[in-house]
Amino acid sequence: MNNSIEKILFSEEEIREKVTQVGKKISEDYKGKNPVLVGILKGSVIFMADLMRAVDINCKIAFLSARSYGNNSFSSGTVQIGDNLKSSLGEDIEGKDIILVEDILDTAATLYAVREKMKELNPASIKICTFIERNIERKVDLKPDYKCFDIEDGFIVGYGLDYAQNYRNLPYVGILKPEIYTK
Numbered sequence: 001m002n003n004s005i006e007k008i009l010f011s012e013e014e015i016r017e018k019v020t021q022v023g024k025k026i027s028e029d030y031k032g033k034n035p036v037l038v039g040i041l042k043g044s045v046i047f048m049a050d051l052m053r054a055v056d057i058n059c060k061i062a063f064l065s066a067r068s069y070g071n072n073s074f075s076s077g078t079v080q081i082g083d084n085l086k087s088s089l090g091e092d093i094e095g096k097d098i099i100l101v102e103d104i105l106d107t108a109a110t111l112y113a114v115r116e117k118m119k120e121l122n123p124a125s126i127k128i129c130t131f132i133e134r135n136i137e138r139k140v141d142l143k144p145d146y147k148c149f150d151i152e153d154g155f156i157v158g159y160g161l162d163y164a165q166n167y168r169n170l171p172y173v174g175i176l177k178p179e180i181y182t183k
């Protein structure tokens with residue numbers, strides 16, 4: 001185990017099992033449709049790569065950049081989305097069924113902002129698929145339609161999730177030792 005990790009929360013096996021289930025559910029719900037999975041960079045890349053292979057209907061993928069954490073372990077509260085959403089998506093989403101793919105839903109400020117901006121492009125529908133949901137009280141009205149895991153507190157890394165851009169490559173999800181982000 002990486003020595004910055006206090007404890008493994010979700011192992012590779014548990015992750016594989018959950019992602020497979022969620023992929024199956026999406027395949028059932030979108031049968032006969034051609035959804036576009038839109039990943040929020042960079043945290044969603046690993047989840048997206050596994051999720052799309054767990055989906056067995058025709059689907060497309062696209063990505064967009066949005067960030068609220070900077071290099072901190074807390075949300076800055078302001079969400080930056082790439083300037084021109086339409087061109088950065090590289091995919092015409094008008095009339096399409098969109099599934100936003102996120103690593104972790106925390107305050108949900110990021111996804112809320114993305115969803116509002118995306119509505120301007122007139123997709124047929126927008127749903128939310130998050131790898132992890134942090135169970136906290138939220139100021140914004142947003143709930144995931146699909147999720148793999150819940151957590152309460154603690155700063156976690158791995159499987160795409162970072163601290164100051166590191167640890168995304170860990171194949172499991174672990175709690176980061178507090179001394180790493182308080183030093």
Ligand code: IMP
Nearest residue numbers: 075105106107108109110155156161162
């Ligand atoms: P929100 O806008 O507060 O929901 O923030 C969501 C984003 O914050 C996620 O996409 C992550 O990039 C980041 N984030 C929130 N909690 C954690 C965590 O425990 N570890 C790593 N990144 C996190």
Ligand code: MG
Nearest residue numbers: 042043069162
């Ligand atoms: Mg992040």
